[in-house]
Amino acid sequence: MSSAVYLSNVTAGYAHNVVFTRLSLEIGAGRFAGIVGPTGCGKTTLLKTILGTHPVFSGSVLLNGQPVDSVPPGAIGYVPQLGSVDWSFPVTVEEVIMMGLYTNRRIWPWASKEERERIHDLAHRLGIYDCLQHHIVHTSGGQRQRAFLARALINNPKLLVLDEPTSGVDIKTQHEVLHLLGDINNDGITILLTTHDLNAVASHLPWVICFNHGIVAQGKPRDIFTNEILTRTYGGDLVIVRHEGHYLIANNTPLHLTSGLS
Amino acid sequence: MEFLLEPLEYEFFRHGLLAALMVGSLCGVIGVYVILRGMSYVGHGLSHAAFGGAVVGFTLNFNFYAGAGAMGLLAALLINRITRNGKIKSDAAIGIVTTAMFALGVIIISRVRTFTQSFEAALFGNILGITGEDLLVIGLVTASTMTAMFFMYRPLLFSTFDNEAARVFGIRTGIVQLIFSMLLTLSIIASMNVVGVTMIAATLIAxxxxxxxxxxxxxxxxxxxxxMGAITGVAGMYLSYILNAASGATIVLFGALLFCLSLLIKFIREKFMLRVNLHRHGDLIHTHPHGQGHGVPNDRPENGKTNADQPAQENR
Structure with missing residues (x-):
């Protein structure tokens, strides 16, 4: 399996704060992987490093065998965290998807016939054709996620990166989105996402990377979701319940202790 | 009809009308990006920096636009540079850079009192004193800014909406921001003699x-x-002629009036739509347009009237 993402001895961080040092990571082409870890563990910095929007102090980042700064625009699809989106911004779903077509280098503001057909085909495929003319704030959580997915997929990228796609949506939408990502992965697109939701990861993702300022462990959920690895990742006591191949992960600390009540 | 044609007999009015039309439409276009990029205060600040530059330029025997342009662009570059690493927010950078440049202009005026009168036009606008040179500058800035914004539509929209994702998609967001700041500075300088430094922000935003x-x-x-910007400029000019009031201020007030009207229309429209769409089905009160609910043609409230006065249990 060739590498879609290859990090070699990468050290990255901010002026007075090194987030991770000498990190090496390889994600094979066609893989569907999720990065999990506690808040502030460096997941977002890692994602930005992979996307090439965060400079590294040392080491190299290759995407599909090319240095990240020479990857052609559109080869990476990116879906930001929905919590960071300004929902009052005046854009329709169609205008959001059209933003992804910037990589065409077309200078006219309006979409060409071919571009419009691509938008409509993708919208049909993702089930958002009927809301193309809706303002983004007038769409459901699932439709919003699909609109941003469409923008990321409009250039047929080889690698799709998503920042917390399961946050801010209800549990049904979470499962719909992860199912949809599974279908996209079946088309041969490598998918890498970050999430806080261990249960969603356990149910849907074939590959998990436990991260806390470095890689704690990586592998299939059944190998990764052990008390020892999760304790090393999160530093707390987590309970793992296994039932007919499914996992449920919960905090083992009684609620009255975590909330400060006695 | 005569009240529309009569003022056109005067050259000063024709010049002013043309200037107001161009500045109105220019501010209308660039104002969209200004408010969506959260730069309303930048417009206000840059106009003050440009004023300081105009005074410095005048003292050094430069052209008014050369001094204002140089200082305005310098302010835009400084603000970009200071805010680049995110440690100092743009409002703080604007506050110190542009106010300092404005203060420089005020100090020079206070020391060299002989030309104080000349800068009233820049401070409060003097659209009726627009010269052929002013019209040429406004025309060139309007044409070049409109052209640049037309061809930069896609990267400008993407980076305004989602700067991080725009970078991933290959947009050089730093350069886009720099070019936009320069276009904004040029637009402000071109508008200075029309509406005045003190009122440019409203012309951009309204x-x-x-x-x-x-x-x-x-x-x-x-x-x-x-x-809307073009209508505001033209209507404001006519109103100022009819009411014999200051042109820049009339244009700004007319823009504010249009905004108030749009707010009122939106409020009434939302109230009306709510009354039309509220339905009662047994104990359930909810909203959907007529004929689009439950697959029932011409779906109507059971009691034949709307239930806008009652609290909605389900209100999507």
Whole structure:
């Protein structure tokens, strides 16, 4: 399996704060992987490093065998965290998807016939054709996620990166989105996402990377979701319940202790 | 009809009308990006920096526009540089850079009192004193800014909406921001003699926020804002002639009036839509347009009237 993402001895961080040092990571082409870890563990910095929007102090980042700064625009699809989106911004779903077509280098503001057909085909495929003319704030959580997915997929990228796609949506939408990502992965697109939701990861993702300022462990959920690895990742006591191949992960600390009540 | 044609007999009015039309549409276009990029205060600040530059330029025997342009661009570059690492927010950078440049202009005026009168036009606008040179500058800035914004539509929209993702998609967001800051500076300098430093911010913002009330689409907002800016400029000019009031202030007040009207229309429209769409089905009160609920043709409230006065249990 060739590498879609290859990090070699990468050290990255901010002026007075090194987030991770000498990190090496390889994600094979066609893989569907999720990065999990506690808040502030460096997941977002890692994602930005992979996307090439965060400079590294040392080491190299290759995407599909090319240095990240020479990857052609559109080869990476990116879906930001929905919590960071300004929902009052005046854009329709169609205008959001059209933003992804910037990589065409077309200078006219309006979409060409071919571009419009691509938008409509993708919208049909993702089930958002009927809301193309809706303002983004007038769409459901699932439709919003699909609109941003469409923008990321409009250039047929080889690698799709998503920042917390399961946050801010209800549990049904979470499962719909992860199912949809599974279908996209079946088309041969490598998918890498970050999430806080261990249960969603356990149910849907074939590959998990436990991260806390470095890689704690990586592998299939059944190998990764052990008390020892999760304790090393999160530093707390987590309970793992296994039932007919499914996992449920919960905090083992009684609620009255975590909330400060006695 | 005569009241529209009569003022056109005067050259000063024709010049002023043309200047107001161009400045109105220019501010309408650029104002959309100004409010969506959260730069309303930048427009206000840059106009003050440009004023300081105009005074310095005048003292050094430069052209008014050369001094204002140089200082305005310097302010835009400094603000970009200071805020680049995110440690100092743009409002703080604008506060110190542009106010310092304005203060420089005020100090020079206070020391060299002989030309104080000349800068009243820049401070409060003097559209009736627009010269052929002013018209040429306004025309060139309007044409070049409109052209640049037309061809930069896609990267500008993407980086305004989602700067991080825009970078991933290959947009050089730093350069886009720099070019936009320069276009904004040029637009402000071109507008200075029309509406004045003290009122430029409203000219930039009013058409854009009015257009925002009218549509949820970005491309339509751009078109509406441009038209709204042009209408504001022309109507403001005529009103100032009829009322014998200061032109810049009349244009700004007319823009504010249009915004208030758009707010009122939006409020009434939402109230009306709520009354039309509220339905009662047994104990359940909810909203959907007639004929689009439950697959029942011509779906009507069971009691034949709307239930707007009652609290909605389900209100999507």
């Amino acid at each position: 058409p854009a926020v009015t257009a925002r009330m009218m549509t949820d689409s970005f491309s339509r907002m751009l078109i509406y804002s441009t038209i």
